[in-house]
Amino acid sequence: MLDKIPVKQVDPKEDDKEYTELYQAANKIYVRKISGFYQNIRKYTGIPLILGFLIMPWLTIDGRPAMLFDLPERKFHILWATFWPQDGMLLAWLLIISAFTLFTVTVLVGRVWCGFTCPQTVWTLLFMWAERVTEGERNKRIKLDKQDWNTEKVLRKSSKHSLWIIISLITGITFIGYFMPVRELILGFIPKVAESGYVFWDIPPAAAFWTLFFAGMTYLNAGWMREQVCKFMCPYARFQSVMYDKDTLAVQYDTKRGESRGPRKPNEDYKAAGKGDCVDCSWCVQVCPVDIDIREGLQYECINCGLCVDACNSVMDKMNYPHGLIRFTSQDEVETGRTNFFRPRLFGYSFAVVAMFSVFIFAISDRDPISVDIVRDRGARMYRVVGDEIVNVYTVKINNMDRADHYYDISVEGEDGFTLKHKPVFLEEGEIFTVPIRVSAPRESLHEEKSEIFVTVTSRDNDSISAKQKTSFIGPISQ
Template sequence: MSDRIPTREEQEGDGEVRYRMLYESEDKVYIRHIRGVYTRIRKYTGLPLLLAFFFIPWLNIDGHQAVHFDLPARQFHIFWTTFGPQDGFLLAWLLIIAAFALFAITTWLGRVWCGFTCPQTVWTLMFIWAERVCEGDRSKRMKLDAAPWSVEKVVRKGGTHAIWLIISLATALAFVGYFYGIRDLVLDLATFSAHPQGAFWVAFFTFATYMNAGFLREQVCKYMCPYARFQSVMYDKDTLAVYYDARRGEARGPRKKNVDYKSQGMGDCIDCYWCVQVCPVDIDIRDGMQYECINCGLCVDACNSVMDKMEYPRGLIRFTSEDELETGKTQFARPRLFGYAAVLLLMFGLFTQQVLTRSPVQVEVQRDRGARMYRLSQGLVQNVYTVKINNMDQKPHQFSIAIEGNPDYDYSLRMQRGIQLSPGEIYSVPIRVSVPKAQLKDYKHDIEIVIRAKDAPELEDRHKTVFIGPK
């Protein structure tokens, strides 16, 4: 089997099909700095996410970290709510909702997640910003890399890698801080008393961020990200994405301003390659839709700036649809998109209802299943239960236990008094439920064990179980 694959056939020259090695290393991508509408939009989408990621761990709510995934205690504090392992179904719901939201947005706007808010894109652009600050714009970086090593090159390259390491370390501290506790993590690292596992994960994520955003970059989007492989399933002819208007742009070629190029059969594309030079995944959008394209819009900003200089209309490269390029119209209201939106709204509504109605106290009951399923004492039939109470609230509470069942029966309860539970505490208590034997009409009947906080009666949970007596 050949280890070469053909690239696209050249439109000029001898027309020979070009080949390249399957495993040849990619050339370094030097991205040109550009200003424009989509560059500004990225600041309003990426910056809030960055600020939230880095500063939320430092917020305190009711004496604890605002978002803290305390794995040893199996408690997950998210703002004013504490979740436990028994709430794993909510995480499954959330992931399914996120998947449907991704499908709906992709059907509507293409890969805007990748281009504007994906961490891979945001962190890569931060690292590119560090390169530009220390080494200059695209042409200067290319000259610096081609130049022999000198003091200036060492200083500039050293500055770039120093900023990369600072960003990587801050990223690792913030991420591990969600699990370790950010204040404890920083203090323990500063005093060399951090747990070995915590120190290991900080070092690991520092190295991973440094390599990923510093060196892998577009390789992740091209070869590692699964989203790029199945996005085409969600696209249709009315999906908005970045397209090159070939009817208007072809044939390409350089020209001077104020020259009647149309009479020479030329289009608006001056073949300046700015759209290629600003592309973070190093593709030529003029070759048509490609799975590597992340819809970041940088090529749109670059082309519009060139069109302005040439005094041509904007939009040679633009966010549009395949239908618009062919027919001049885009159908925004279409059944597929409405279907995704309806399912998404329904799932989000059910998820919100589950979260809002979720009780911060949970009870589990286990009836004694030994040889003696019931006891007879002084005319009473007794059943023994083990009640496990989980205080998932972020405040301490004192809980009471009550029995509800057949209203014709006189239930009595024997148990330890004063169940005081701290936030996140789980406590097991045995109880003995008694019913006069003369009142029992059935061999067994259903009862409910009700747990209620004395200082907050709205905090309660119920568990159905069975009371068994003699036949």
């Protein structure tokens, strides 16, 4: 007889059940303002990034925006260079180089990209500044949220959200200004009045939609979601643990020095009482933009912003304790007192980044401002006989990727006396032109059924602008 599995009867009417919430709204974080070394670095990195983002669409080079991704024309103007869809491989390489650079930086100094230069972090800081200007410092904001609605609360809250909306709109307009001339975009948002009195906006619907969309996402991400983006939406937080090792520099809490933590009186012999240097003031938690306690160990939410380091150092100054209870260091240094910077993985990533970046710079500098594609006629007859000559017909596609107009000459080279007669072709900047050509050769000069020839397209006013393409010439062998 088979053994029976014991079954316990569960009464569905029992009142002592425990329920687990699958979703719980995050508590609002009230970040304390702090000054210090790492806070200054965040200013010196964030402000130039914001200014560069805002100013770049307004700059012009050779009469055009310094950076414009013209999707309808399939042109990408970046400073003095113009890139085309044919340059898509360069974009792929740039993304790969950026990924490897991020890996290298993460192996060396952790998530400093997130803490100092990530747009989510920089714009969140900007929104938090607007919050402090309108609602006050941390304690005032907590008190304001707890009090009942009154005139002061309405004015402060509406002022904050007005600033947020203004910043969001400026961000949305500037971002779309990289895809459409920003002056035209702004003029398009200004209402115009027709002779009939009808009010209209002279802006493409797609441009208006995407401007408002990115403004809305900025308002949502930097104003409301903030740390939720870093914790739950950013994939970098999830795979960073693969990049970390014991010698990665990150924000660390020195447990040996800090524990056991607790308050104490000034000039108290706290070590005799078995206490460490941590006074348990919780400032490191109050300044954390992602609301974690670094004293609980390294956590994936930590963005390595260093604000807890500044907060702890300021408390250590008040207590006349040495700095470094919380510091940027490696786990190995905390445990053994030393960090190994010469690691195979770090060396491998660094070498790969330097090699790929060097190849990328060479490809950019050696990039031809013209491209040529040649297709031989695939008609019923592979060649034509005209008197004593054999003729092949080709289609030449010329893409003038230079930032100027040019006249182009087409010539042919080969070992069997090939000739080509064709008038110069005029192409405007960025123009793609397709032209048929006829290449001929004396019948008696052909020694093979399939000969190799080269078609060259050269600018008349600049010999350095030239492209050569290999193709084949087919004809009967002379007897």
